[in-house]
Amino acid sequence: MTVPVGKVQTMSLYPLTFREFLCASDPSTFDYIEQNLSLSHLPEIIMSKLTDSYRRYMVCGGMPEAVIALLENRGMQEVDRVLGDILYLYQADFSKYATPVEVNRITALWQSLPSQLSKENRKFLYNVVRSGARAREYEDGLFWLEEAGLIYRLYNVSKPGIPLSAYRELSAFKVYALDCGLLRRLARLSPEVVLSGNEQYKEFRGAMAENMVLQALVPQLNGVPYYWTSGNQAEIEFLIEHIDQVIPVEVKSATRISGGSLASYTSRYNPSLRVRLSMNNLQYNGGLISIPLPLADWILRLIAMA
Numbered sequence: 001m002t003v004p005v006g007k008v009q010t011m012s013l014y015p016l017t018f019r020e021f022l023c024a025s026d027p028s029t030f031d032y033i034e035q036n037l038s039l040s041h042l043p044e045i046i047m048s049k050l051t052d053s054y055r056r057y058m059v060c061g062g063m064p065e066a067v068i069a070l071l072e073n074r075g076m077q078e079v080d081r082v083l084g085d086i087l088y089l090y091q092a093d094f095s096k097y098a099t100p101v102e103v104n105r106i107t108a109l110w111q112s113l114p115s116q117l118s119k120e121n122r123k124f125l126y127n128v129v130r131s132g133a134r135a136r137e138y139e140d141g142l143f144w145l146e147e148a149g150l151i152y153r154l155y156n157v158s159k160p161g162i163p164l165s166a167y168r169e170l171s172a173f174k175v176y177a178l179d180c181g182l183l184r185r186l187a188r189l190s191p192e193v194v195l196s197g198n199e200q201y202k203e204f205r206g207a208m209a210e211n212m213v214l215q216a217l218v219p220q221l222n223g224v225p226y227y228w229t230s231g232n233q234a235e236i237e238f239l240i241e242h243i244d245q246v247i248p249v250e251v252k253s254a255t256r257i258s259g260g261s262l263a264s265y266t267s268r269y270n271p272s273l274r275v276r277l278s279m280n281n282l283q284y285n286g287g288l289i290s291i292p293l294p295l296a297d298w299i300l301r302l303i304a305m306a
Contacts (some may be wrong), residue, residue: 014219015062015179018212019297022053025071029053037298039284039305047281050294058208059191061181062215076191083185090150098144105141110150113177114187117207121232123156124175142175152176152214157226160239160246160269164226174227180211202253209253209293210237213277216296217249225249234264242303245272249299252278273306275299 023030029049042050059079060066066082069075091110094103112129116122126133145151156172157164177183184194193201194208217225217238225238228248238249248271250262257278266274274288282302283290289302 012219012222015181015215016064016067017062017216017219017297018054018057018294019216021057021060021062021067022050022294024067025056026053033295033298037295037301039282039289039302041281041283042292047292050292051279054294055195055197058180058194058212059184061179061184063179063181066181079181079191080185083181087182087185093148102141102144105138106144109138109141109145111186113151113175113183114204114207116175117183117211118187118204120203121235122174122207122210123229124153124173150178152178152218152224154214154224154227154238157228157239160228160248160271162241162244162246164239164241164246168226172229176211176214178215180208180215183211184208206251206253209277210251213238213249213251213293213296216299220297220300228265230264230268234261236261236265242300247271247273247275247303249275249277251293252276253293255279273303275303 019030022033026049029046032046056070059076060070061083063083063086066079066086069078069082091107094106094110098106108129115128116124119125119128126135126138129138142151142153146153152175154174154176155168155170157167158169159167161167177186184191187204189201189204197205214225217240221240225240228236228239236248237251240247240249248262248265252259255278257276257280262274262276265271272287275291276288277291277293277296279293280290282292282295284306287306289306291299291302295302
């Protein structure tokens with residue numbers, strides 16, 4: 001196959017973002033955000049509506065058919081059926097484009113995602129895929145999933161220098177799913193647990209929140225961000241390059257924002273701007289933008305206001 005250079009324009013398509021979901025599910029709240037967004041507290045009624053819509057989005061994700069099933073009130077069982085069918089078709093596709101040995105490895109990698117992300121340290125480990133597994137056995141399978149657009153691979157960086165790509169550590173990375181709804185269904189997590197905010201869901205809720213934020217960042221950045229760690233002491237979920245600076249983005253899945261990772265990063269590198277996403281209200285104070293998780297799609301717009 002030949003490609004006519006200069007005559008073809010490529011375009012990347014992603015799952016529906018929360019911003020697009022909100023536009024379809026709650027147009028009045030969407031219009032309020034679009035018209036009134038600033039670095040100040042949102043009215044409590046808006047925060048309440050955003051929280052409800054955010055939890056619903058975490059259930060269905062951005063697969064269009066699943067979104068339609070939810071918005072047409074066909075029930076959570078139908079949403080799960082749609083997502084289950086998509087997962088089945090993805091796995092059926094593995095066998096079309098890979099050898100039997102590769103199919104087994106790709107399937108094992110894909111099915112290990114919930115286990116990889118349920119760890120407090122979400123660094124990808126091959127022995128979570130299979131006891132005794134080695135990188136050379138599974139690297140091709142990871143590359144296949146990445147090229148197929150089913151996963152995002154985020155690399156650790158040794159320091160937040162520009163460009164971040166110059167400091168990436170190829171042996172240390174995290175892997176997320178292309179869509180939070182598919183991740184939930186792959187983990188067999190019931191919609192009711194997500195909607196109720198069950199306390200036993202606390203750890204995996206963090207993984208789901210990070211996956212959703214990543215889905216919001218990729219289209220805004222036209223690429224995948226990085227992350228930073230300091231041994232086992234501190235971790236910043238995402239680092240993004242914006243114009244002439246590297247901005248740390250910390251993700252907290254609830255209203256509790258305890259933990260010293262962002263403070264440790266700030267002490268070491270003194271960034272002029274930091275971002276924290278949580279379920280707390282919007283505010284800007286001393287170079288720190290606190291953003292509600294549902295507004296992850298508006299991160300760059302809010303950064304431009306700071």
